[in-house]
Amino acid sequence: MNGKLSRRDFNKLLVSGVAGAAFGIAGFSKPLFAASSRVVIIGGGFGGAAAAKYLRKLDPSISVTLVEPKAIFHTCPISNWVIAGLKTLPDIAQSYSVLKSRYQVTVIADTAVAIDAPAGRVTLKSGKVLHYDRLIVSPGIDFKWDAIPGYSQAVAEKNMPHAFQAGSQTMLLHKQLIALKDGSNVLICPPANPLRCPAAPYERASLMAMYLKKYKPKSKIIILDDKEKFSKQELFMQGWERFYPGMIEWRAATAGGKVEKVDGAAMTVTTEFGDEPGGVINVIPPQKAGSIAFEAALTDATGWCPVHPTTFESTIHPGIHVIGDACIAGDMPKSGFAASSQGKVAAVAIASLLRGKVPVSPSLVSTCYSLIAPGYAISVAGVYNLSSSGIVDIKGAGGLTPMDASDDHLRQEAAFAWGWYKNITKDNWG
Ligand SMILES: Cc1cc2nc3c(=O)[nH]c(=O)nc-3n(C[C@H](O)[C@H](O)[C@H](O)COP(=O)(O)OP(=O)(O)OC[C@H]3O[C@@H](n4cnc5c(N)ncnc54)[C@H](O)[C@@H]3O)c2cc1C
Incomplete structure (x- = not known):
């Protein structure tokens, strides 16, 4: 620290x-009129x-x-662990029963x-x-659904999940990772700042690489970033070098990382360098x-x-x-x-x-x-x-x-x- x-x-x-x-x-006295x-x-x-x-x-x-x-809230924290198979969806499920019963909060679904x-x-x-x-x-x-040409809520739900709200999106990305053909690449496309949990896309890359190293050793991860640097960058890169050498390639926005458009049917992402195919494509929109x-x-x-x-x-x-x-x-x-x-x-x-x-x-x-x-x-x-x-x-x-x-x-x-x-x-x- x-x-x-x-x-x-x-x-x-x-x-x-x-x-x-x-x-x-708590030290204040209650008003007598206490309506x-x-x-x-x-x-x-x-x-x-x-x-x-x-x-x-x-x-x-x-x-x-x-x-x-939602009757059950799935947390984004630890959802990257679920995507990589280290935890399951029930491990990140929270219910409102204690808020209702112990704290008498009226919860309306x-x-x-x-x-x-x-x-x-x-x-x-x-x-x-x-x-x-x-x-x-x-x-x-x-999400700003119209920020990336070709991307939409329908594409997110079928082909290219964002997995930035936990639950069905988390499981879709997890299942796609399991189904990936060995040798196909995973593309992760984080947005420019500000985003929720600025380190989340890079934790995701790390844990997906952990999975690939074991089960699909011919595949690798390419991060197409809309930023020039990212949270805890040196620490992440030190960890990647140690555990996943050559498996995670990070491209900054000005080095071919900026996404110009995507094609959900063809499973490609277009940058200034041309079309990049992916077996799994995780687009995180602005x-x-x-x-x-x-x-x-x-x-x-x-x-x-x-x-x-x-x-x-x-x-x-x-x-x-x-x-x-x-x-x-x-x-x-x-x-x-x-x-x-x-x-x-x-x-x-x-x-x-x-x-x-x-x-x-x-x-x-x-x-x-x-x-x-x-x-x-x-x-x-x-x-x-x-x-x-x-x-x-x-x-x-x-x-x-x-x-x-x-x-x-x-x-x-x-x-x-x-x-x-x-x-x-x-x-x-x-
Ligand atoms: C992959 C990932 C990993 C993360 N890891 C971490 C971490 O390790 N540590 C950390 O601190 N943060 C982490 N975060 C960030 C964290 O999830 C968010 O910052 C946090 O959830 C924000 O809390 P919130 O209350 O603003 O929104 P949320 O927790 O998203 O809650 C919003 C709720 O509002 C409800 N809602 C929306 N609109 C309405 C409406 N009109 N009527 C009624 N309800 C509505 C939604 O259904 C939802 O349940 C992570 C995020 C991601 C994506």
């Missing part, structure tokens, strides 16, 4: 950051589930309704289709209308906030939602808080850890605001692990606070796995990766 902060210190900071904020609110306030949450992923649970923990007098169409901000009203696909005092919007990402954020006019020209950093309240529509991948959170990456952290901060802020109190200034955290081979993982961690320019990374507070770390260190990181996953999913949904 750059010698700046040990994992134990970092975890302590993480716990105290969240718990400290929570105590600040029950209504908070509606759209999206039961990393941000929305955390916000639902922590709101109920902070103030059981608040009625919390979570709207989420439906989709929000409209938000009337002045009236404080959400309309669901079923026609049901929910009234709120505060609304949290955590819909994750949507991203934007989930569509309900556009419907509700919560986005700006970037395609993401501007928010006040203390409360994650929209700068466009007061009373609506946007968290997770959909919001603009300064230096924070779009990660599950960041979304969960923002969910807790929004919960603390809303509990305060509903009691007429001033919200506390939060600390936020994110760590992202990437497994390169079994027993060999790397990570990047960040701690963030507020400045006049928004949410900023506290220099030296987080860190990166050092280059040339010992095998023991890398093995520990791999154990932490799975431990992190078990902890955050229990914290959010358990």
Whole structure:
């Protein structure tokens, strides 16, 4: 961790950051008029589930309704492990039963289709209308389907999965990898920044290479990137050299990596160098906030939602808080850890605001692990606070796995990766 902060210190900071904020609110006395306030949450992923649970923990007098169409939520974290056969889909399945039974969150299996901000009203696909005092919007990402000529939702569902929302897309890519003819190549096409989990395409390349090395040794992976560099690049390349020499070729945008168009029927990707055929083609299109954020006019020209950093309240529509991948959170990456952290901060802020109190200034955290081979993982961690320019990374507070770390260190990181996953999913949904 750059010698700046040990994992134990970092975890302590993480716990105290969240718990400290929570105590600040729990210490307030309840108003005598204690009429029950209504908070509606759209999206039961990393941000929305955390916000639902922590709101109920902070103030059981608040009625919390979570709207989420999926009965079972499959997490993107660890989904690359599923694609490579190291884990299965049930290993990454989360249910809402504990949120319902232990925390009395009302979970509605439906989709929000409209938000009337002045009236404080959400309309669901079923026609049901929910009234709120505060609304949290955590819909994750949507794709810019028209950004790559030839690519579409239909092509993603049949020929060239993105696998950037977990579930059926994860399994499609997994099955395609299993069915690959030995000697055919795998193409992975990541978009330009910003994207959710910036390291995810490269963890995916690593674990797919692990699979190919064992079962299809004549195949290789070509990454056609719309970037000039990527997250944890040196560490990934060091791992690739060690475990998969000659098996992963990375092409930067200006070195033939930029995708000009794709052909789902012919299974080719066209770059400035011509047509590149692939037996498996994983196209990850450019991203934007989930569509309900556009419907509700919560986005700006970037395609993401501007928010006040203390409360994650929209700068466009007061009373609506946007968290997770959909919001603009300064230096924070779009990660599950960041979304969960923002969910807790929004919960603390809303509990305060509903009691007429001033919200506390939060600390936020994110760590992202990437497994390169079994027993060999790397990570990047960040701690963030507020400045006049928004949410900023506290220099030296987080860190990166050092280059040339010992095998023991890398093995520990791999154990932490799975431990992190078990902890955050229990914290959010358990
Ligand atoms: C391959 C991959 C690996 C990753 N690995 C990691 C990792 O190791 N660590 C990490 O921290 N992050 C990781 N991430 C990133 C992480 O998955 C996201 O950053 C995180 O899921 C964002 O949380 P969210 O709440 O914003 O969105 P999501 O978790 O995607 O949740 C959004 C939810 O909103 C629901 N929804 C959308 N629209 C509506 C609507 N109109 N009405 C009702 N519900 C709606 C959706 O059904 C969905 O369940 C990874 C991502 C990928 C793609």
